[in-house]
Amino acid sequence: xxxxxxxxxxxxxVFNILVLHGTAAGEQGQPNGDRVQRSPRGxxxxxxxxxMAQRPWRRTGLKHPSLxxxxxxxxxxxxxxxxxxSPPTGDHGRAPLPHVAPAPPAPASLLLAPRPRRxxxxxxxxxxxxxxxxxxxxxKGRRLREQGAPMPSPCVDQPCRWGGSPxxxxxxxxxxxxxxxxxxxxxxxxxLAHGQVVSKRRVxxxxxxxxxxxxxxxxxxxxxxxxxxxDGRCGLxxxxxxxYEVVAFHLDRILGLNRSLPAVARRFSSPIxxxxxxxxxxxxxxWWAPDIQHLEDTNNDQNSCALxxxxxxxxxxxxxxxxxxxxxxxxxxxxxxxGRLALFDFLLQVHxxxxxxxxxxxxxxxxxxxxxxxxxxxRNPSELFLVHILVRRSAPSRLVxxxxxxxxQQPEAKLNFRLLEGIDSFPETAVATLRSGCLAHRLLKSxxxxxxxxxxxxxxxxxxxxLQVLERRGQILLxxxxxxxxxVVRDTLH
Numbered sequence: 001x002x003x004x005x006x007x008x009x010x011x012x013x014v015f016n017i018l019v020l021h022g023t024a025a026g027e028q029g030q031p032n033g034d035r036v037q038r039s040p041r042g043x044x045x046x047x048x049x050x051x052m053a054q055r056p057w058r059r060t061g062l063k064h065p066s067l068x069x070x071x072x073x074x075x076x077x078x079x080x081x082x083x084x085x086s087p088p089t090g091d092h093g094r095a096p097l098p099h100v101a102p103a104p105p106a107p108a109s110l111l112l113a114p115r116p117r118r119x120x121x122x123x124x125x126x127x128x129x130x131x132x133x134x135x136x137x138x139x140k141g142r143r144l145r146e147q148g149a150p151m152p153s154p155c156v157d158q159p160c161r162w163g164g165s166p167x168x169x170x171x172x173x174x175x176x177x178x179x180x181x182x183x184x185x186x187x188x189x190x191x192l193a194h195g196q197v198v199s200k201r202r203v204x205x206x207x208x209x210x211x212x213x214x215x216x217x218x219x220x221x222x223x224x225x226x227x228x229x230x231d232g233r234c235g236l237x238x239x240x241x242x243x244y245e246v247v248a249f250h251l252d253r254i255l256g257l258n259r260s261l262p263a264v265a266r267r268f269s270s271p272i273x274x275x276x277x278x279x280x281x282x283x284x285x286x287w288w289a290p291d292i293q294h295l296e297d298t299n300n301d302q303n304s305c306a307l308x309x310x311x312x313x314x315x316x317x318x319x320x321x322x323x324x325x326x327x328x329x330x331x332x333x334x335x336x337x338x339g340r341l342a343l344f345d346f347l348l349q350v351h352x353x354x355x356x357x358x359x360x361x362x363x364x365x366x367x368x369x370x371x372x373x374x375x376x377x378x379r380n381p382s383e384l385f386l387v388h389i390l391v392r393r394s395a396p397s398r399l400v401x402x403x404x405x406x407x408x409q410q411p412e413a414k415l416n417f418r419l420l421e422g423i424d425s426f427p428e429t430a431v432a433t434l435r436s437g438c439l440a441h442r443l444l445k446s447x448x449x450x451x452x453x454x455x456x457x458x459x460x461x462x463x464x465x466x467l468q469v470l471e472r473r474g475q476i477l478l479x480x481x482x483x484x485x486x487x488v489v490r491d492t493l494h
Contacts, residue, residue, distance in 0.1 A: 173444060178254075185262055189262055189449065196216075211288060235287055243284050245263050249261070255429065260401040261288075265282040266452055305330035307389055330389075336489065339425050349406050353389065355419060361414045408469060427489065443467050
C-alpha cells in the first residue's frame, strides 16, 4: 500500500495537534519550576531545564512514550483501512445470486439441458442480455464463420422479457394468434384440447395408441360413440414421451410447410380411458385425418405407395415425377414435396421415413433399427424402403407428415445427413425463416398457444434448450446448402 504526500501531511498535522494539546495539559498539571535529574553516574543534581528542552513525552503530559506511539499507529491504521477494497460477498468477489426454485421436471423426450434461471432476461430472438451474453454471442458467430456457415440475420421480431411471471409471458407471447396458424388450425386445436371424449378404439399394430372420438361443447350434432371418424372429430392419443410431436407441428407451420397434422398436449381424466392414460401425465393428441390413403397390403399399410430407396434416388436425379409405373399415388406427388420432407426430417432428426435402417449414422445397440436387425440391410440398398410416405385423397399432390416425434437428443456428431441425399433444392419460405434468426422466438410464441405443453415444460425457460437445438440444426442445414451449392425455390404449392 502506498501513502500519498497529502496523507503524510495529514498525519503530521494530527501529530502536531496531539503534541500541542499534550503540552497544554502538562503545563497545567505541573509547577513551572526546577526539575531534578540524575547524572549518568546516578548522582542527583538539580538542573534548571528550559521547557523546550524537556522530553517530548513529558511535554505532552503522557505518562509513557508508548501511548503516543499507539495514537499514531491508530491514525495510520484508520487511514490504511480507507484504502482497502470492499470485501467480497460471494464466490470470486461477486454477490451470491438469490435462490430460485427449479421449474417442474419435464418428460425425458423434451429435457435436453439444464434449464436457464427463470429470472434471467433473455431476448427470445437468440440475443443474450447485453451484460452477460454479448461475448458468448460473438463466440458462436466466430465458430460459424470458421466452419463456413452463413450467419443468421438479426431477428427483426420485437424482443421481450420472458420467464419472470405468467403476466410477462402473456404480454410477450399471447397478444395475438401467430399468423402461421390458420383458422382451421385453431379450431382443430380447440377440439383436441377441450373436446369431450365419447369413445375409444385401439389402433392395430400400435399398442400404446388410442383413437378417440371427441365432442365439442358448441357442436349442434349430439355425441354419438358409434359414428366413425369421417367427420374429422377424432384424434390419436400417443405416449407421453412423444410430446416432441407437438413441437414438430408448430415447427411445420412456422416454416410454411403445412404438411403435419394439428397436435396438442392434453391431460385426460375421462372414465372411458384406461388408467394409464389418466394418471396426470400430459400426452400428445394428434388430429385424425379421415382421408389418408393406405395401401391394402397389411404389411405395408403405413404408406400410400411403395417406394424403395434406389427408386427414390433415381426419381430425384432424373427429375421424374412418377418413380413407379402405374402407381398413381406416387405419381401425383410434386417434386418439391421431397425437399420439404428432407428439411423437416433433418431438423427433427426423424429417421423412420427416409432412413428407418439407420444407414446415415452409427446407431447405438439399443436403437430399434439394430434390435430388429434392420441396420444390417444397409449393405444392400435394394432392400431399403421408405416408410410413412402418405398423401390425402383431398390433396394427392401433397405429402402428409405423421409420427414426427424425432430425436431432440441426437448429438451433432450423429446428425443424419443421409436424409438430405439427392435433394437439390429447398423451399424458400423455410430457408428464409432459418436465416432470419427468429426460429426460436417464433416457436415460443406459437407454443404459448398450447398452455398444457407450456406449463408442463416450465414455460419459456424450460422449452428454451430444445429450441436452441433446433436453431443450431437450422444453421448446420444452411451451411450444408452453401457447401453443396443447393438452390432455393419459391413455394408454388401450399
